[in-house]
Amino acid sequence: MTAGSRPSHSSRIARLSRAAALTAAVCALALPGTARAVPTLPVPFGAEATRAALAHYSDTVSSPPGANDWNCRPDAGHPEPVVLLHGYTAGQAGNWQTLAPLLANTGYCVYSLTYGLGAAADPATPGGEKVRVSAERDVAPFVDRVLGATGAERVQLVGHSMGTVVARYYIEVLGGAGRVGRSVNITPLNDGTDVLGAATMTDLAEDLGVAGQVERAALALGSTPGGNDLLRGSGLMTELRSGDPYPASVDYTFLMTRYDELVVPYTSGMGPAAPNITNIVVQDRCPGALFEHFTAASDPVVAQYVLAALDPVSGASIDCAGRPRNS
Numbered sequence: 325m326t327a328g329s330r331p332s333h334s335s336r337i338a339r340l341s342r343a344a345a346l347t348a349a350v351c352a353l354a355l356p357g358t359a360r361a362v363p364t365l366p367v368p369f370g371a372e373a374t375r376a377a378l379a380h381y382s383d384t385v386s387s388p389p390g391a392n393d394w395n396c397r398p399d400a401g402h403p404e405p406v407v408l409l410h411g412y413t414a415g416q417a418g419n420w421q422t423l424a425p426l427l428a429n430t431g432y433c434v435y436s437l438t439y440g441l442g443a444a445a446d447p448a449t450p451g452g453e454k455v456r457v458s459a460e461r462d463v464a465p466f467v468d469r470v471l472g473a474t475g476a477e478r479v480q481l482v483g484h485s486m487g488t489v490v491a492r493y494y495i496e497v498l499g500g501a502g503r504v505g506r507s508v509n510i511t512p513l514n515d516g517t518d519v520l521g522a523a524t525m526t527d528l529a530e531d532l533g534v535a536g537q538v539e540r541a542a543l544a545l546g547s548t549p550g551g552n553d554l555l556r557g558s559g560l561m562t563e564l565r566s567g568d569p570y571p572a573s574v575d576y577t578f579l580m581t582r583y584d585e586l587v588v589p590y591t592s593g594m595g596p597a598a599p600n601i602t603n604i605v606v607q608d609r610c611p612g613a614l615f616e617h618f619t620a621a622s623d624p625v626v627a628q629y630v631l632a633a634l635d636p637v638s639g640a641s642i643d644c645a646g647r648p649r650n651s
Contacts, residue, residue, distance in 0.1 A: 365390050365425035367651035373422050373622035380417035384438045384450060388420040390428030391436045394473050398433050404505050405433040405470050406634065407479045409463065409487030411511075411621075412451040412551055419484055422622040423630060427482075429650035430631065433474055437466045439490065443548045451486045452548035455560050459493040467494070467503055478505040480634055484621045485586070486554060488512035488578075488593075492564055501571040508577045508633045511584055511620045512593035514564075516556030519588045556592070570601060577602045577633035579626055586617040604629060610644035624648060 366389070368376050380386060391408065398405055406427050410419035415438040427434045439462035443452030451458060467479055481504055483491040488509035494500040495507060553560035570576055576595055582605060584590040595601040606613050606625055615623040624647040631648055632641070 364429055364650070367426045367429065368421055369622055369624045369627075369647065369651070374619065376421040377414070377418045377622065380421070381414060382448075383417045384415045384441060384448070386417040388417050388424035388436060390425040391416070391420065391434045393428075393433070396433035396474065398474055398476050399431060401638075402431045402433070402635075403476060404478050404480045405435060405474050405476055407463075407467060407470055407481050408434065408436040409481060409483040409490050410436070410438065410450060411485030411487055412554065413449055415450040419487075419621055423482065423627060426627055426631075426648060426651050427634075432634075433476075435466070435470045435479075437462060439463055439466075440486075440550050443550060445548045449548055449550075451490075451550045454549045455486070455489055455493050455553045456497075458550065459490050459498055463490055463494050464498055464500065467500065471503065478503055480504070480506040480508070482508045482510070482630060482634075483512070484510040485513070485617065486550065488514075489554060489560070489564075492569075493560075495574055496564060496567050496569055496571065501568075501573050504574050506575045506577070506634060508579070508630055509593070510579050510626060510630070511581065511587055511590075511617050512578045512595075513554055513587050514578070514595055515592040516558060516561040517554055517587050517592060518556050519586050570595060570598060572598070572600050575600050575602075577629075578604065579620070579629050579633075580605045581613070581615055581617070581620055582607045583614060583616045584620075602633070609642065612644060624651070627651070 396405070408416065408420050408424060410416050416436040420436055424434050424436060438450050440451035440453040440458035441447060441449070443449060446452050470479055471477070481491045488511070491507050491509065492514070495504050552558060555561075578593050578595050578601070580590050580593040580603070582590055587593055590605075594603050606629065610625050613623065613625045615626065620626050625642065625644060627648045628642050
């Protein structure tokens, strides 16, 4: 444009459009009570997810990508924040490299913690404390903090492995049912596990009157009180059965894999038949989904089921050969 000439009509419109867009973006960020605008985060699957998980496996401090933004405010489409509960021995950063960024990309306010540290046998093991201690000391106040920060009335829980048992204890024993709308459970242990015959050996020890000696020996060899809680027939499993299991106010989804090498048998993850309970063996619909226990939380088919369970109305459809949206 030459000196003294007036800008063209089209260039003025372009500048005004850019200014309006910038103003709208600033106003949107300034509005209270709205979900924050987040960039699209990378969501790893497969070998990439495994590498990311292993890099953080011993990390008990860091949050996974997309989690623990305490300025996040739920929007109308995702009114309940999601709290992620990791599995035994894997902290939050190691367990949720896939689902935390995926849920954040989808528009949820996402929160996670590492619970259960400080067990006498191994203070550095996530989940090493008894499930009761983990749920009461760590998870219950964390949920309260999330509700206070977001202004939400309820959260949605997503647990993996031991996290599914901690979720049940919080909901069913500690009175958390009023604070939880949905509980989505990956490789759950509703009846405990008999991995490597451990539960069977414990039953035999009780019959022989040497259960105390066997438990002390197991702890000396690296077991923890939290790990022992997961065995079929443990006092913790008995307590869950005798309380108010699966209250009707909470919608439960249980996601199982036929190739689970740690939940033995994998059908231990089944909840009872009830209107508020959905049991899914992923291979019943997607026989080519070959994930096992550890990789369940980073499997793309499982991720689709998680999105669908959290939002049954507009959640994900299941593509056995595809990846979830926003990934």
